Amino acid sequence: xxxxxxxxxxxxxxxxxxxxxxxxxxxxxxxxxxxxxxxxxxxxxxxxxxxxxxxxxxxxxxxxxxxxxxxxxxxxxxxxxxxxxxxxxxxxxxxxxxxxxxxxxxxxxxxxxxxxxxxxxxxxxxxxxxxxxxxxxxxxxxxxxxxxxxxxxxxxxxxxxxxxxxx
Amino acid sequence: xxxxxxxxxxxxxxxxxxxxxxxxxxxxxxxxxxxxxxxxxxxxxxxxxxxxxxxxxxxxxxxxxxxxxxxxxxxxxxxxxxxxxxxxxxxxxxxxxxxxxxxxxxxxxxxxxxxxxxxxxxxxxxxxxxxxxxxxxxxxxxxxxxxxxxxxxxxxxxxxxxxxxxxxxxxxxxxxxxxxxxxxxxxxxxxxxxxxxxxxxxxxxxxxxxxxxxxxxxxxxxxxxxxxxxxxxxxxxxxxxxxxxxxxxxxxxxxxxxxxxxxxxxxxxxxxxxxxxxxxxxxxxxxxxxxxxxxxxxxxxxxxxxxxxxxxxxxxxxxxxxxxxxxxxxxxxxxxxxxxxxxxxxxxxxxxxxxxxxxxxxxxxxxxxxxxxxxxxxxxxxxxxxxxxxxxxxxxxxxxxxxxxx
Numbered sequence: 178x179x180x181x182x183x184x185x186x187x188x189x190x191x192x193x194x195x196x197x198x199x200x201x202x203x204x205x206x207x208x209x210x211x212x213x214x215x216x217x218x219x220x221x222x223x224x225x226x227x228x229x230x231x232x233x234x235x236x237x238x239x240x241x242x243x244x245x246x247x248x249x250x251x252x253x254x255x256x257x258x259x260x261x262x263x264x265x266x267x268x269x270x271x272x273x274x275x276x277x278x279x280x281x282x283x284x285x286x287x288x289x290x291x292x293x294x295x296x297x298x299x300x301x302x303x304x305x306x307x308x309x310x311x312x313x314x315x316x317x318x319x320x321x322x323x324x325x326x327x328x329x330x331x332x333x334x335x336x337x338x339x340x341x342x343x344x
Numbered sequence: 345x346x347x348x349x350x351x352x353x354x355x356x357x358x359x360x361x362x363x364x365x366x367x368x369x370x371x372x373x374x375x376x377x378x379x380x381x382x383x384x385x386x387x388x389x390x391x392x393x394x395x396x397x398x399x400x401x402x403x404x405x406x407x408x409x410x411x412x413x414x415x416x417x418x419x420x421x422x423x424x425x426x427x428x429x430x431x432x433x434x435x436x437x438x439x440x441x442x443x444x445x446x447x448x449x450x451x452x453x454x455x456x457x458x459x460x461x462x463x464x465x466x467x468x469x470x471x472x473x474x475x476x477x478x479x480x481x482x483x484x485x486x487x488x489x490x491x492x493x494x495x496x497x498x499x500x501x502x503x504x505x506x507x508x509x510x511x512x513x514x515x516x517x518x519x520x521x522x523x524x525x526x527x528x529x530x531x532x533x534x535x536x537x538x539x540x541x542x543x544x545x546x547x548x549x550x551x552x553x554x555x556x557x558x559x560x561x562x563x564x565x566x567x568x569x570x571x572x573x574x575x576x577x578x579x580x581x582x583x584x585x586x587x588x589x590x591x592x593x594x595x596x597x598x599x600x601x602x603x604x605x606x607x608x609x610x611x612x613x614x615x616x617x618x619x620x621x622x623x624x625x626x627x628x629x630x631x632x633x634x635x636x637x638x639x640x641x642x643x644x645x646x647x648x649x650x651x652x653x654x655x656x657x658x659x660x661x662x663x664x665x666x667x668x669x670x671x672x673x674x675x676x677x678x679x680x681x682x683x684x685x686x687x688x689x690x691x692x693x694x695x696x697x698x699x700x701x702x703x704x705x706x707x708x709x710x711x712x713x714x715x716x717x718x719x720x721x722x723x724x725x726x727x728x729x730x731x732x733x734x735x736x737x738x739x740x741x742x743x744x745x746x747x748x749x750x
Contacts, residue, residue, distance in 0.1 A: 206426065206491060213484070220477070233473035237517075241480025242510065245487070249506045252491045252499065306530070 185225055192218035203258050205251045209244060216240040230306045353457055361463050362443070369442055373605040374404035380707045387711035398653065398661035408598075416594035419493065426492035431592065431599035434485025438606035441478045444471055445613045446533055448691040449623055461692060471532040472524065475614065476517055479569060483509040485603065486571070486588050493591035501587030504577050504718065511725040512568040512575075518733035519561035522740040523551050523618045536622035543629035550621040554743070557736040559619040561729055566611040568725065570604065572706060574713040577721060612702035613695075620698050623691030635686055638693045639676040646673025 195214035202208045216239045223232035313321050378393065378400065385392030393400030418427065443463040451458035451466075460466050468474070483506055490502015524530065527538040539550050552559050568575040577587075584590070589600045616622055627634040646669045653665025679686040716724065 204423075206423070206488075210426070210488075213481075217481075229470040230473065233470055233477045236477035237473075237480045241477070241483070241513070245480075245483050245506055245510055248484070248487055248491075249503065249510075252487065252503055252506070255499075 181225060185222070188218045188221040188225070191215075192222070206248065209247045209251060212247070213240055213244050216244065230309060353455075357457060357459060358463060361459070365442065365463060366439065369439065369606060369609065370602065372609065373602050374408060376605050376608070376703065377407065377601075378404050379703070380710065383704070383707045384711045387708075398656055398658075398665050401664075411595050411598040414594040416596065419495065419591045421494040422591070423492040423494070426488050428596075430485050430489035430492060431596045431603075433488070434482070434603040435599040435606075437478050437482045437485065438603035438610070441475055441482075441610045442606060442613075444468065444474050444478075444532070445610065445617070446471075447623075447695060448688075449533075449536075450688060450691065452688070466533055467531070469529070469531050472520065472530045472535070472618075475610070479516070480513060482569075482607070485600070489592065489600070490588035493588075495591050497585045498588050498590045501584050501590070504584075505571060505588060508571075508575065508577060508721060508725075509569060511722060512565045512729070515561055515725060515729040515733050516565035516569055518730065518737060519558045519565060520618060521733075521737045522555045522558040525737075525740050525744055526551060526554065532617050532622070535618055536624060539621045540624045546624075546628040546631075547621070547626035550619065550624070550626075552619040555619060555736070555740070557732060558740075559615075561733040561736065562619070563615060565725075565729060565733075566614070567706070567709070568721075570607045570611055572604070572608065573710040574715050575721065576715060577718055608703060608706055609699065612699040612706070615702050616695060616698035621694075622698075623695040625690060625694050635690055636680065638686070638689060639679045642676030642679070643673050646670065646676060 192215050195211045195218060199208050199211040199215065202211060217236060220232040220235040220240065223229075223235060381403075382392040382400070393403040396402040396406050418424070446460065446462040446464070446466060448461035451460045453459075464471070464474075486505040486509075487502045490498040490500070490505065493499070523535060527535040529535060529538070535551075542549050571577075589597055592600065625634060649669030649672060650666045651669075653661050653663075653667075653669060656662050656665065679689060
């Protein structure tokens with residue numbers, strides 16, 4: 178076991194436990210905290226693969242900004258403990274079926290892949306940042322700009338909806 | 345035993361460095377509270393702490409003991425897990441961010457290993473990104489403390505703090521983009537090296553001149569991120585009792601306190617490194633006589649401390665102050681006698697001096713400025729700071745395109 182492998186399993190276990198806890202926790206804040214653990218563990222996995230920029234952005238954007246907003250809204254609404262109803266008859270059997278199908282699909286894909294799992298070579302943040310920016314602003318510049326336009330429209334829409342009561 | 349030592353040398357060196365840095369940071373934290381109380385007191389024509397030890401120098405020790413031995417009640421109805429997690433999170437994240445700061449350019453050679461000052465390896469390419477990632481998580485300590493206390497004032501404080509930190513994080517991140525563009529790197533060491541490209545320019549080569557807008561935005565946003573005056577709305581005592589830490593006492597309160605002061609140190613380090621040349625001397629490289637500046641400061645200061653101690657009537661002052669003064673003056677003399685040592689301490693000396701100046705500015709602001717109103721705070725962050733920092737990014741990009749060597 179190389180140290181990298183040990184770190185990988187620790188982070189992977191953290192991510193899986195966090196994800197399970199996200200669903201099982203009764204209080205929304207605890208669920209949000211579990212999701213933060215998942216985000217940070219994922220960032221650690223990216224870091225392990227040498228994707229320093231993506232790891233940092235994962236924590237800054239998902240772990241920081243987005244999850245802070247989640248926590249903020251939960252605090253603001255003062256959401257209490259969820260009530261668990263008995264599991265829906267419609268959702269139960271199809272859900273289980275889907276879980277089995279998805280797990281089987283992933284297991285089959287892993288089993289069929291002949292290459293062993295590899296970690297990317299260490300390239301350094303600036304190198305990978307250069308690569309990412311070249312892709313974003315050269316190869317995929319139109320989809321990228323379209324996405325930002327879409328986000329702008331969404332922001333404007335949210336502002337209009339929030340201001341509607343005044344008129 | 346020796347094989348274990350040699351095969352795990354890097355690990356052992358890192359652990360020793362962590363322990364030493366932790367000790368230094370916590371001591372500096374303690375004396376920062378003393379410094380702050382003294383300076384603010386003198387600004388308000390008071391004496392400040394002066395009863396415990398000479399000049400009140402043992403006050404931090406007394407405060408520490410008080411924090412340890414106070415009763416530590418857990419209020420009824422708190423969310424226990426989150427209530428205990430919040431101060432731990434705040435402290436752990438604040439201390440982690442210090443680990444990324446490099447404190448000197450050259451390694452010390454000890455037992456055949458190059459030991460750099462600072463915990464993170466010197467070629468850490470994501471330095472500034474990692475710092476922002478840690479800052480981004482820092483808000484949880486405060487927000488969760490406010491929420492889990494099951495009390496209305498902490499909840500309001502926590503909400504305010506989350507909103508404030510989200511708003512100012514944008515300006516904070518945007519304002520350093522100019523520096524990153526100039527340096528072409530996220531590596532803190534390379535950012536400093538980029539400012540020292542022309543050793544003859546000295547202070548004129550620092551980023552603060554081309555990036556004056558960025559620096560102003562960064563410093564204001566950073567003060568807001570550390571929840572200090574004039575942005576200390578999360579703990580505005582006239583409105584919110586003590587804000588998010590109202591329900592915390594004893595050492596759990598001390599943990600928030602240490603976290604706040606540690607982030608002050610981190611922000612001072614960042615300001616010095618990114619805008620004020622880090623460990624570079626403000627003088628042109630040819631002025632070698634300025635290398636004796638550390639000694640020129642340390643020796644008179646040590647002699648003054650000896651003279652000051654002898655005046656004391658208590659045995660305590662008579663022994664401690666002259667003793668400390670002798671050590672300080674001897675250190676100054678040592679730097680003159682050993683040119684190698686003197687060369688080595690130049691970098692750390694300038695970096696620490698700059699950090700000290702920024703810490704003083706923090707305290708100065710606390711003694712001077714009134715607190716923002718909440719709507720003013722939000723308007724200032726979104727309508728002024730963010731646009732200005734974006735304009736700074738655009739201006740810098742154009743300037744680099746127009747005048748860059750390529």
